[in-house]
Amino acid sequence: MATSDSEVDVVIVGGGFAGVTAARELSARGRRTVLLEARDRLGGRTWTKDHDGHPMEFGGTWVHPLQPHVWSEIHRYGVETETFPVLEGLRQAVVSDGRVVDLSDDDAARALEALDQFCAPGMTLFPEPFAETLGPDPDGLADRSLREQFDTFKAEPALRDWVEGMCCTIAFGPLEQSGATEVFRIYALAGYSAEQTMAALSATKLVKGTRELINSIAGQATLADIRLNSPVRRVVQSDGGVRVELESGETVSAPTALIALPMNVLNSVEFEPPLSEIKRTASADRHAGAGMKCFVRVKGDIGNVSIVAPEAQPVNWLVTYAHGPEGSWLIAFASNPDKLQMTAFDDVRGMQTALQPLLPGVEVESIVGWDWSNDPHALGTWCIYRPGQLAKVLPELRTTEGRLFFAGGDSSNTWRGFIDGAIESGYYSARHIHDYLT
Ligand SMILES: Cc1cc2nc3c(=O)[nH]c(=O)nc-3n(C[C@H](O)[C@H](O)[C@H](O)COP(=O)(O)OP(=O)(O)OC[C@H]3O[C@@H](n4cnc5c(N)ncnc54)[C@H](O)[C@@H]3O)c2cc1C
Structure with missing residues (x-):
């Protein structure tokens, strides 16, 4: 009107x-x-953009019942949701010590326990995560970077690398520039549970x-x-x-x-x-959110994968979006795009190099997405x-x-x-x- x-x-x-x-x-x-x-x-x-027959989310994607406002809107309009990534046959892995370590269901459960441990010190800071005030902070956690917090964290190497990779993916910026509060807060909002945190962050998306x-x-x-x-x-x-x-x-x-x-x-x-x-x-x-999310088309059927990598790697999370014999679409999350050493957003060769530590031998065909940090109307990601x-x-x-x-x-x-x-x-x-x- x-x-x-x-x-x-x-x-x-x-x-x-x-x-x-x-x-x-x-x-x-x-x-x-x-x-x-x-x-x-x-x-x-x-931004939902149709590409290659798929409605791709170049920006915000995941929603969850623990997020009361968006969930209520989803119900209000009868918007259809689906589980994503698909869990059936999902191969979970972590890059640790330069190798890809596959995670069994038990390993994945232990990785969640490690994330619980990492987040435990922040629990007192967010006794009521929906309230405006912070809880007691005798150790000065509110001023700590994720990197400083991570340096105090002890776990066996593969689990430590998995937690570090998840912190990179959540922060979506260099860990030394991201507040430890941000991971602690999300953890508190998700009911002080690593399992629910992972579900809230990456389990449900909108079909259309x-x-x-x-x-x-x-x-x-x-x-x-x-x-x-x-x-x-x-x-x-x-x-x-x-x-x-x-x-x-x-x-x-x-x-x-x-x-x-x-x-x-x-x-x-x-x-x-x-x-x-x-x-x-x-x-x-x-704010510190300045990572790069993009959809990467690769040769062959990669299957359903979810591969996490620590900060030293240029890509910190790689997850299958769609796959089939004619090729696969993966979503790559890079928390510090400087590490990608790509000459442009769609530099296929640069992305191929960046993905090798996570999927050795993978052949990249094309890349689509959006460079939010250089978009004048966003100047950053989340x-x-x-x-x-x-x-x-x-x-x-x-x-x-x-x-x-x-x-x-x-x-x-x-x-x-x-x-x-x-x-x-x-x-x-x-x-x-x-x-x-x-
Ligand atoms: C890559 C990426 C992945 C994400 N993943 C998730 C996810 O999985 N789940 C989730 O819940 N959230 C996710 N987010 C975060 C989520 O998308 C944002 O928090 C949310 O959409 C922010 O909404 P907003 O209205 O506050 O800001 P915006 O969506 O940024 O809206 C602000 C608007 O202002 C407009 N604007 C800017 N300058 C001007 C101007 N001068 N004049 C007029 N208009 C202007 C912009 O064009 C924009 O439309 C993600 C974000 C990104 C970038």
């Missing part, structure tokens, strides 16, 4: 899960919004892709005027309201605005008056705070500034860094904006 400025209650900047959920929630409260999205699609860091869910939510944002290809350049606040200026030169004004941008992108919009120093510093420092950022940044990122409200998966109190957190922040901000306007 098209809306004239005088009728708009809220300008929403950003059409990821946070912004779109807020638009629907505000519609439900009778509030008119204009949602400005820079891209030619909704969904932001989730995340686009079905975001489109369902957007479809009920009945009082929202959704404008794609509308990058915002400047946001000016005055006593009378907020004026949002687009790159195109157009403006949209309203009594309030909801900024639903990634943390790393906040500084690419000019705010007048400027945002708080903490928000600006957080955006300049960025949100993983740096050491110390949790306490400094989180409370402030959501704090209202005058007529500006803030939402995003990067500032959720709950499943931060996940689709669930983005949806939660959409609920939260819409409620607060409605109260403000009432």
Whole structure:
């Protein structure tokens, strides 16, 4: 629906899960919004792209019943889910001491026990993972990097390497730049259980892709005027309201605005008056999530594999997406893309070299995916705070500034860094904006 400025209650900047959920929630409260999205699609860091006959998720993928907000949306719209990766015949392995070590079911269970042990010190830090406050921290865990925490961890080599590889995959950035809090928090949210942590992170996806869910939510944002290809350049606040200026030169004004941008992108919009120093510093420092996820087509039937590798390796998790005699699609996760030594995102030869330690002899044919860290509208992958950022940044990122409200998966109190957190922040901000306007 098209809306004239005088009728708009809220300008929403950003059409990821946070912004779109807020638009629907505000519609439900009778509030008119204009949602400005820079891209030619909704969904932001989730993006279902059809390729080679498959709906591939270039960004956010996995969901789980332990994530209450996204799960409730899945039920609300009757979105179909499936187990992924397929467990039948799944070969699990870890790269340890330069060799691929296959994991029996018993080994896999022991690997989970090792992850439980690794996460145990963080349990006191998150006694109530859905609450805003941290628990006691006599050892200064909140300021520790995952690398520092990992250096204190003892386990037999293959299990240690598996836990390190999982930490790389969760952090999706160099371990020395990622806060130990981030793994501890996810573990706490998953009921202080390594098994449930793994399930929440990588067991269930949407059959038709995340686009079905975001489109369902957007479809009920009945009082929202959704404008794609509308990058915002400047946001000016005055006593009378907020004026949002687009790159195109157009403006949209309203009594309030909801900024639903990634943390790393906040500084690419000019705010007048400027945002708080903490928000600006957080955006300049960025969170640590800067890895590379891509779909790799390889020759032959690789079967169902899930291979984990520690930080020294360029690829830290390799999992089958689809396979058959005509070839296989694997998903590769590299927490530190510098280690890949690829000349470009689709450098087949570079990826082939990077995969050898995990799948010796594998022959790469093509690569598809998206370079989120160099995407100007994301500047990073999922949100993983740096050491110390949790306490400094989180409370402030959501704090209202005058007529500006803030939402995003990067500032959720709950499943931060996940689709669930983005949806939660959409609920939260819409409620607060409605109260403000009432
Ligand atoms: C590779 C990858 C894998 C992931 N895997 C998972 C997973 O398995 N499970 C999970 O739950 N989560 C996953 N995530 C995280 C999840 O995708 C995000 O946490 C969530 O989608 C964030 O939603 P958001 O609305 O807060 O931000 P975004 O989705 O980033 O939305 C922000 C929007 O703002 C727009 N924008 C930016 N600048 C401007 C501007 N100037 N003007 C107007 N619009 C602008 C962007 O285009 C974007 O659409 C993954 C993310 C990535 C990148």
